[in-house]
Amino acid sequence: MEEFDLQSLLSSNDKLLIHLLQSYAQTNEIAVFVLNNDDNLQAGVFGKLSESDALSKVDKMGDLSKLSVNKYKYSIEYADAPVRIAAINQRIGKVCVACDVEKSADMKNVLVMQKLNRQVDYLRYLIESIANLIIQNRGIDDFVIKYSLDLNKEIDNLDENESDALKRIKHLSTSNGSIIAAIEFIDNNLDKRLTLDQFSGRVYLSDYYFSKLFKRETGLSFSVYLNARKIQKAMILLKESNQSINEISDSLGFTRLSYFSQTFKKYTGYAPTKYRVEDIN
Template sequence: MKKYSVLLVDDEEDVVKAIMQKIDWDGLGYSLLGYAKNGLEALEIAEEKQVDVVLTDIKMPYMDGLTLSHKLKELYPSIKIVIFSGFDEFEYAKEAIRLEAEEYVLKPVDSGELSRIFRTVHERLDKEFDEKQNINHLKNYYLESLPILQESFYTSLIEGNVRQEDLTRAMLDYQIDLTGKFYSVVILHNSISLSPEGINPVLISMSIRKLAEERMQKGWRACFFTYLGNTVILTQLKREEEHYRLTDEMETLCRMAKYVCNATITAGIGKTVSSLLDLPLSYLGARDAVAYRVLYGRGKAIAVSDINPEERENPSLNRELLDEERLLDVYRSIRMASKEELFKDIDLYIQNSRLEKPSLQEYQFFLMELVTNIHKFLLSNQVDATLIFPKDEDVYQKVQQFSLEELSAWMKRICERIQGIIQEKRSDKTKSFVKKAVEHVHSHYMDKNLSVEGLSMELHVSAAYFSTVFKKETGKSFINYLTDYRMEKALRLLIEEEEKTYIIAESVGYADPNYFSYAFKKKFGMSPSKYKTSGMKQEGV
């Protein structure tokens, strides 16, 4: 029997403990995550853990059950909600129905009735899971959902092989609607090495694609196709700023793919462009972003605008790189691979450049083009060329004298030096990024509206990337860091200021003094007023 996770939410601890003890959760096919005392706590748990079913009371402090249900359904549409309450009012029941709650149960809750409800919910979850996992269903879906002409057109778009004069007619012939103001390419890369055994990776990829279509096809007017083994999504945006929301949407998709499809996917989000003819640039950025999974971890959404926010775009260079796949592998290794992997890619590049028996002129042209491309790469990544090539050195003349073996050794020295500079710049950017966020917390902790979303917008990065980098550098999530800092300020004010608790709560960013007291007690084990009294006693007041 497949196990699903359950979260109980109620501010009445006795009621929750009774439910926990009286229900045979394991026998019903559930694992109990525990319980939350209010909607805010429940949301925090849902962000950290995969929650399948929520049993929630309605009337609770800080966030009631209906508000919690609204938010959970927005974030996780497949979640199942059972509402129970002691308030037998028709308006509550109507709202529960609108929220598509599985059941609306009145207190006191009968254990037999509750067990019946959870058995029914388990059957519904099994049915939905089987529909997503059914191999025959996926095979049929695969055959029906990939029209060859559309696939060919999308591939031509990202390869840069569609002319302006052919666009309108092609979209009309293939019944494709790409009339957005802005566009962004997303690549979904499935880590095959982490896939479950016994299931064809192609079928897993189709399952991922189906999941993505369910979430994105309507809201993002997205087009889906398969290219080089990955699922590629062409998204359409109304405003350029929507790429932050797109990254967060993909972060949620990565989490859902892990649970629903048992697949580890990395979503790479490319640069936002305003023309369909610039989609090759966005695709190239998405490929670079996916490659950064070796640094930021698999199973995440990575936007190229987050990892290289200051990188200059050079259209002619990027289109050229699309045709220089082998050299592009070297560039990727410079940015994120180990020295050993970089050297391996350089060897492959030289070996596959068809230089076994070149004419002198062919060899000279190859060397000139290589040096020129390295200069362009330095420019694209804002690396000072004089740090790599001495000012008084004629690089073009120098390389003309190299044999293939000497060229390989020279290229390895140059690329290793570039790799070190880029890694140092990236480290400096990350530290500067986190430093700005910390300084913002220290100067704006009293702002009641301070949030991950607002701060990430101010720093021009997605909330998903912001959260990953902040926790990696500080060891704490942003919410925990903000709460800890607010609590430090509150402790000082409680001792040094003769103010009421609600005034101190407001001065450290809490609109609700009751929630401030709740958070304070959760962290320090006593209420603010008790802490203040104990502090005064220690001082002999």
């Protein structure tokens, strides 16, 4: 299992990227910072921040995953953009920009936001371009951490109660764009045999990071969520259609009827045949 080391990239070549980000932040009077795929701060916040504003506390925070939805609390405008590495075709984190604004200055804040979006796109291009040059010179292996354990299996094997999964997905809420995209893809492709690498590739994340992010945002591992959605659809079909159990199993991408029946019972407590004939809500 491999993980890209974003911090090593930022600190490479005598901290070239860090110095460029610092200079850009100071010149444009904004805050600039980089987060990894876990939304943890890398190398600090660059730029002069208002001492009277709550944003001055940002550089003391480790997990900035809620900053975008809490920007009004900090009286800031905020924008971010994903950073991808072409050599591995993966997203390794995101670059973020922010600046203080007045809560009442609505039109002015819109203009600020437009400017921040242009600035963050430029910084994303800057980081990706320099990163690609550094990697071409030094090789990708210098920036990859290798694990001996299969962390995907470790995440999927966390103690979870499948019978609770159906309840949890009814009240699931996330603002993470990658996870929203993955959930929409699941919902539109319940008839297919879906694999972890299909989803991680769609959002340009490694299998490890995608698994970790999915678990954090939904409270369920990817495999448990996927099966819960399939079983949820099966429950509807068993009650509202004339399809046979074998046809329902096939329509939801299960390769064997026995595995479908086993999974259905694990999530609902009932065999498919019993669920269909009995008055069970």
